[in-house]
Amino acid sequence: MPSIDLVPEIARGESRTALLFADGRALSYAELNSRTLRFATQLGQGEKLLVAISAEASEHVVVAYLGALRAGHAVAMMPPCDERLWNDFLAAFQPDFTFRPADGRWRLIKETRPGRDAQPLHPDLALLLMTSGSSGAAKAVRLSYGNLEANARSIAAYLELSSADRAALVLPLHYSYGLSVLNSHLIAGGSVLFPGVSVMNGDFLGVIGDAGCTNFSGVPYSYELLERARFRAAELKALRMMTVAGGQLRSDLVRLYRDHMHAKSGRFFVMYGQTEATARIAFVPPESLSDSEERIGIAIPGGSLGLVDAEGKPISQSGTPGELVYRGPNVMMGYGDRRCDLARGAELEALNTGDIAMRDEQGFFRIVGRKSRFAKIAGLRIGFDIMEQVLGRAGIAAAVLGDDEGLQAYVTDADMTGRAQRILTEASRLPANLVCVAARENFPRLASGKIDYACLEQERLKRRAEVRSETGSVLGAYRRVFYPLTVGCNDSFVTLGGDSLRFLQLVMELERLDVHLPDGWEHQSIAELGNRGGRWPFKRKEAGGLPTELVLRAMAILLVVVHHETLWPIPGGSGVMMLLAGFSLARFQSTHFLTGRFRHALRPAIDVLVPYFLIVAAYAVAWQAVPWASITLTGNFGYAEPERHEMIPYLYWFIEAYAQTLLVFSLIFAAPAARRLAQVRPFAFSLGLLGLAVAARFSIPPFVDIGNRQIFTIYWVFHLAVFGWCAGFADNPARKLILTALAAAVLGYLALWETVWLGTTVKYLTIFAALLAVLYVPRVRLPGGVGRVVTLIAVSAFPIYLSHRFVPEALLAPVARTLPAPFFHLLAITGGIGIGIVAGKAWASLRNLLSRSAMGRQPELHSV
Template sequence: MSVIARAEERPALLFANGHALSYAELDSRMQRFADRLGGGKRLVAIAADLSEHVIVAYLGALRAGHAVAMLPPCDERLWDDFRDAFQPDFTYRQVDQRWRLVAETKPDAVGQPLHPDLALLLMTSGTSGAAKAVRLSCANLDSNARAIADYLKLSPSDRTALVLPLHYSYGLSVLHSHLVAGGSIFLPGMSVMDSAFARAIGESGCTNLSGVPYSYELMEKAGFRSAMPDGLRFMTVAGGRLGPDLIRLYRDHMHASGGQFFVMYGQTEATARIAFIPPDCLSDNEERIGIAIPGGSLDLVDDEGRRVVDAGVTGELVYRGPNVMMGYGERRADLARGAEVHELRTGDIGMRCEGGLFRIVGRKARFAKIAGLRIGFDIMEQALARHDIAAAVLGDDARLQVYVDDAALAETARHILVEASRLPANLISVSVRQNLPRLGSGKIDYARLAEEMLETRSRRQSEAHSLIEAFAAVFYPVPVGRNDSFVSLGGDSLRFLQLTLELDRLCLVLPEGWERMRLAELGARPEISRPPARGEAAPVPSDLLLRAFAIMMVVIHHQMLWPIPGGSGVMMLLVGFSLARFQSAHLLAGRFHHMLRSAGNVLIPYFLIVAAYAFVWRTMPWASLTLTGNFGYAEPERHEMIPYLYWFIEAYAQTLLVFSLIFALPVARSLAAKRLFAFSLALLGLAIAARFSMPLLVGQGKRQIFTLYWVFHICVFGWCAGLADTREKKLAVTGMAIAMLGYLGFGESLWIGTTMKYMSILAALLVLLYKPHLRLPAALSRFVTVIAASAFPIYLLHRFVPELLMTPAFDGLASPAFDIVAIAGGIAVGVSANRAISRLGSLSWILTARRWLAA
């Protein structure tokens, strides 16, 4: 490629460490490498690492007129097959961490000849063991590079960030087109998910960035758009189908900053690019591939080879242009042949749409391009068959779909296909199907499986949409996007319970650990499923069951004064558990606004109750207003505080304050970040010390049971339980709990109720540690969910029923009947209040849901 032979001092290649090569230096380095290869036309196989050495070697070999094979650097199987089939004259790769040019044939040996036009060999698939290569000429490379530079309007002032592999035609086309235009290439040397990636390409002066769909998915996950540098003139995507949602996001983002977003389509057999959508035509055309690149043409033909001219009629997409390959090669002898292909039958089924844009609607052959890799379905089935796994493999540009008939082999099949396809595991779905559908001939009915795949995906998309709606309703007015998670949105125990109700209403059951998954990932998970049928047992999170149990204990104890205290203690335990589960990451990062929002959900209704008492009493209960009534200096009888039963709300607020103050200290956050569980055990030790020492310093008599120092250690036990993710950690918490709670329940106790209280707390803690889920009949699990989700409203309102609403009926009801009605009524009032609040939030959310979902 003599077009890049420039003796200029402006930069050609730049690297993350600050090193740069000018065009003059690159030209000199290329010539030196070309001289090392000697005369004649040779085949040079290069390990296509994204590095200075490789770029110099590749361009130098082309400069000398040799043919170059760019191979994946770490695929030893492919390298062995390539050597056997094509007998390269030279290999250039790292040996003992040094780049070495190795002569594979003797200098005076005359191998099978190579065609004079042959310039580049690229493998058709990163998945197949067959060494089948695309043969490309210098004219192919030059014409495609110039066409790309033309429609992207590249100039010497353009600089790209090259993140695509160089054994991939798309990556090479980025290199070629910028060098042809006299631009420069920056090699960031890091993943697009790296937190410093956006800053690096901004500081390097990049004007554009190209990626495959998977690159954009990773960048979106890493928050690239929010950190995107201002200097990007355009971005491009090719190598598969990018979802319409992401196209719109990046199209709109680039448009807002004065840039452009190019959606492109190509195949290695056409050197790189075949078609693109002009950015001003992209709106509402996200499903199209666009128009042919400059110098090329697109057409459609039917099964008989006749040209399809009508819009909306499907046919195989055919491309003609100077960038169409010379042909395929399977062995060295094939490399002596000249150009044999004059039009490219792409294998894609497409149609011509209004405005002359083309659209892909399906595949003619059994392959798909996923994350930039062309995956052969038959090859994948053969890979599984070698491990005695009978399977049917199909898919599309989004993911690989595999059907196996044995559930025990599902994970093994996924592991094999990750190895064989080089795809990430999250792009491979494995489903169990007892009897694969067959045609009359006995062959697998792939058409029927494809329909099932599309139906399943459509159902999951509907479930994912419902999932986002549920999140948006629960978190209103906080905006919810597809890259948010329950934890990142600042979810807390109350919203967890509200969301549980929403999911139960939508009949959705989520996988373990869902609270930390992005909604986009969660909606695509195969594990999302329908709940058990009536009569079947359903798994219920143990903290949800304990919350329902605890609030029932509180209501019954307050009404009947039976010796069953402990409900408030279990609720305090759950406060700590929920803080660890949902807020620990925010506390470690010093983000306290999420905790303030959580507190508001409980304190706003509490202050409304305080205001009601103030209105009736004609005086302000300042102790309750300041959330300090549990300190023992005020009395409800003097209207200085509202009734004692609300001590838990005050202790809850004080607990959040203490955690915020602790993690507001940089030194505390630093220690916790290094060893969070050890830090938590130390915090538990301090809480236990406060439990025994504070009563000696501050005497409050019997009312000390309402103070924070009396119950804070229970909360910290819950916090430790939420962080205990190993057997050793769980045993450590168990040992400390048995010693502490056992002593309080038996050694310090003077009343049977106290013993029952601490044994209830200990039992609840052990359930949290060792039984994260408990199975209940479906109907009972729904009842438990409703009670647990309404726990705070029940706590706040349940005493209004016997003390206000039932006063006229007190004389007419026997004591047992009165108690039963009071307990049931208190629970019903709390459940009704919770539903009313949820409906009010849903009504508010509906007004803005369309805007949020679009975002």
């Protein structure tokens, strides 16, 4: 049978590294050669077979891929975590073997199914890649051995790859661009690093730097993430080349990375390609990159580009738009929908890309539009019709369109916008900030009754222009609150990793701008907020009062301060704060927990733990001893004493319990099965989690005797956070009623039956009242002056909690015995609140100062 070997003859038998992994493991060319030969032997070289591989970033996958090609078989590289696509593929293409993990091991499994299509595969067929990724039916691009080799050698040639090159492979192997990085480096005798972490991981720069990577290839979204990770500030001495493809990179980022690589005597390549052409079609030579680059460049070596008009006639003059047509040895054999299609030979001489382009006088091409309804967003090819079908199956009528900057959907039911965004985010595999959903009364229609997408597109572009011209101050507010993160108009409060503290800070920032935020705004992009009923900004006369959780937070911290000073029987403040912590996690972090993005989910802890550890450090200096229990955030478990300087005072137990709550949620959602269940049935999953938390509250204390300090432990208070979490998912009357009944039973029992003193009764009844308010009273109307004071206290809740006891125990200590007790208590309470507000304002002022300084140095970011 015909076959291909991407490992060149000159590299065989050598000890030079071929594959490298973050944990230090490496495969030499000699080892890779022997392992691929063993895999090829397993498959045999008789009848040509189709092998479907779960394309994880793994040495097992690379060995299987190369081994199958060496044996002359055909390979299908499949997304590893999409069972629906796998099932569609198995039914349509009936692979002879599958290679994927099972029971903790990689297994080569022979597939035997009745009714298998016995028609032989075409001898030239080498590779199947799915065109629509995770979001469409099992339609495949058929690529030949010649396609793979021609494209790999062409890329290696114009990038001037050699055995000295080492690529950092961050792109998936089922994606044609990622696979081409592997192919081109191996055929040049170079090496490939699998970093094992995303570009946003704090270890990423160190991993690729230590590995001596010379090359980095990414999609446009990869470069936006690199900017957030401050990639250009890193010292990567070996880096000599960077490439981008998979969509249009913003011209400002092209300029930044062109100049960055030029300063390092390296090169930056802007490229264009399609899976149908085995990945690459065109590139812009680094020396030709302009300051406002929007071109895709010239054809790769061995290929040619041209334009045709609507009738298929060639366009020779420059400046005239037409469909881009590519010719070259890497053009696919054709598409395939089922097994019998794999018997067909090459059916195309040229590839009509579906992109509308123009050629300039220098012979460079530029994409100006799309011929069909799809777009490449963050490197993924997204079909708009497929996205509409996904929403239709969920009972949501929608019109979907978009461009390289993101996906835009319109629905006619305003209550479905949040659900539609979650469905589209999951189906498209796009980050949430690249998916926008807006409501409109109806869809514009053509005379034929079909949706008038041209009208919607004009409306979308007009609204985008309005938003970009009108949201400057709002965008500035977001940037001040989220400094030092980079914020663009397509970001939302949730995707930026917002939390309850930043929520309150942003409310204050926007109040100064006389802006009212609509319900559900935290899930909407800054740009989409401008699409909801009229021009931006929304004025205060449209507001319906302060959010209830903001008022409750202010009341809770006041209860804490008063209780700590007077020991009156009103100890419910910290319990309400724990309830609100869970509610905040559900509102702002649940998307990150449910998708496994724990770095974003845990980001809120930074604003609490940094000042907490500063306080711990202050105590350590004053005591000349290290309070290890507080440093490890475990002082609330009753094994340490402040008197022995093992922990700081008991009142900080809430910070420890809050951090432990985040840890427990992270451990729960670290299990993929838990995430899948929570995504499908979030409220039911939350009730199950509540049952476990309540069971822990009643079952653990009898077996753990730590006296009265058990009330500070995580198992004693975790159920309060879960009640708040459940409230975040109680989005209809039936769910609210269920949660109310459960809370009445549990909190009522604790308040009226298990109570040991009046304070316990007041505590749990206060928490129950707060839960009812969260469920049934979304906003609270207050007089203007009172509302501003309440907002100020709520925004400063954590600074007040951390610092309020310094007033009576440090500042007022010298005069404690000379002042009347009521007056001293009043000074302690008002002073504690005041010092917390001052600390909060000082931090906000510092953040705003740094933000303005940074914004003055950075360009405006309006796209993905």
